[in-house]
Amino acid sequence: MFYINRNVALNQLEDLINENLASKLAYMPDSFNIQQEIALDRLKKRVFLEKVVEETTTFNKKINWDHEMENLKLVNSVEDLIGVFKLRSDVYTSINYQNEFPDTIEGLNFDKYDEKSAIIYYKKDKQITGTTRLIFDSEYNLPSEEKYSFDGMRKEYKTIGELSRLIVKHQSSGLSMEFKNLMKGAYLLFMNNDIDITLLGIKKDHYKLYTKFGGSEIIAELNGYGKLKLEALILSWNPSQVSNFFKRSFLR
Numbered sequence: 001m002f003y004i005n006r007n008v009a010l011n012q013l014e015d016l017i018n019e020n021l022a023s024k025l026a027y028m029p030d031s032f033n034i035q036q037e038i039a040l041d042r043l044k045k046r047v048f049l050e051k052v053v054e055e056t057t058t059f060n061k062k063i064n065w066d067h068e069m070e071n072l073k074l075v076n077s078v079e080d081l082i083g084v085f086k087l088r089s090d091v092y093t094s095i096n097y098q099n100e101f102p103d104t105i106e107g108l109n110f111d112k113y114d115e116k117s118a119i120i121y122y123k124k125d126k127q128i129t130g131t132t133r134l135i136f137d138s139e140y141n142l143p144s145e146e147k148y149s150f151d152g153m154r155k156e157y158k159t160i161g162e163l164s165r166l167i168v169k170h171q172s173s174g175l176s177m178e179f180k181n182l183m184k185g186a187y188l189l190f191m192n193n194d195i196d197i198t199l200l201g202i203k204k205d206h207y208k209l210y211t212k213f214g215g216s217e218i219i220a221e222l223n224g225y226g227k228l229k230l231e232a233l234i235l236s237w238n239p240s241q242v243s244n245f246f247k248r249s250f251l252r
Contacts, residue, residue: 045105053078055115063118064192072181075119083128084121085110091167099227101165113143113164118193120185122178130178132166134189134198144201148220148234157196163237164200175249183213184250190239197236204231214243 057078065074075081088109092101103109116138122130135142142150142162153160163186168178190198199219202210210216220234242251 049105049108049110052110052112052114053081056081056117056119059116060118063189065118065188066192067188069181071122071124071177072185073121073123074185075121080121080123080128081119082108084119084131087121087128087131087169088165088167091169097228100225111143112140116140117164118189120182120189122181124177129169130167130176130182132182132186133164134186134193134195135162135164136193136195137161142199144199144234147201147222147225147232150199153197153199153219153236159194159196160199161190161195161197162199166200180250183246187239187242187246187250197238199234199236201225201232201234204233207233207235210235210237212243212245213237214246215239215241 057075060075063074073080075084085108088101089103089107092098092103092109101109104111113135114133117133117135119131119133121128137150137154137160142160143164144150144162150160166179166182168176168182170176170178186198189195201222204221207218215238217236218233219236222232222234224230225232
């Protein structure tokens with residue numbers, strides 16, 4: 001029996017698709033070439049989805065997560081991962097964030113950074129209503145580096161990560177159960193997986209809340225975050241230095 005490395009096969013198929021996308025058949029009408037390009041692009045995105053799912057589920061199986069909590073889980077199945085991608089798409093569509101965080105496939109919001117991320121989600125009554133991810137620094141770097149370089153942080157800390165895609169389906173004026181659990185999960189991921197510092201981008205309006213967490217510091221102020229026209233901050237956060245407020249509100 002021959003063993004086929006799934007990741008190698010997916011990479012080879014992706015390379016083949018890219019080659020075909022770059023070529024046109026001169027003897028065929030433009031309409032054919034356009035339809036071929038559309039079909040190959042869809043196939044390329046499907047192959048990318050397969051690769052992200054494979055890499056992400058494998059990566060999450062290596063994460064230290066030994067906490068039994070009723071509603072907060074680490075992604076460990078394809079079904080739950082797809083549920084997270086769907087929630088991201090639904091929420092970002094509803095708040096008009098798709099220009100900055102577009103779906104790769106309509107209805108599914110994912111990217112290459114998922115492959116190196118510990119992804120957690122809040123689930124109640126069989127419905128995923130909140131999620132976030134802790135991205136581990138890798139050859140991809142970190143997503144907020146499209147706005148601000150983290151090279152200085154790499155010199156200061158051995159291992160950095162970025163807290164990203166913190167999403168709650170139902171917004172509320174207070175601290176929702178989803179938000180409380182997700183922040184607790186982010187704390188646990190940090191404490192149990194040898195991360196030295198966490199970075200994150202937030203709306204400037206949210207900084208008053210984050211100052212209460214303890215261990216945070218502003219490292220950059222931005223007039224916009226990519227295509228989002230809002231004032232934003234890049235923070236560093238060391239969960240090993242959380243405040244008593246954080247312990248009372250999130251860790252009990």
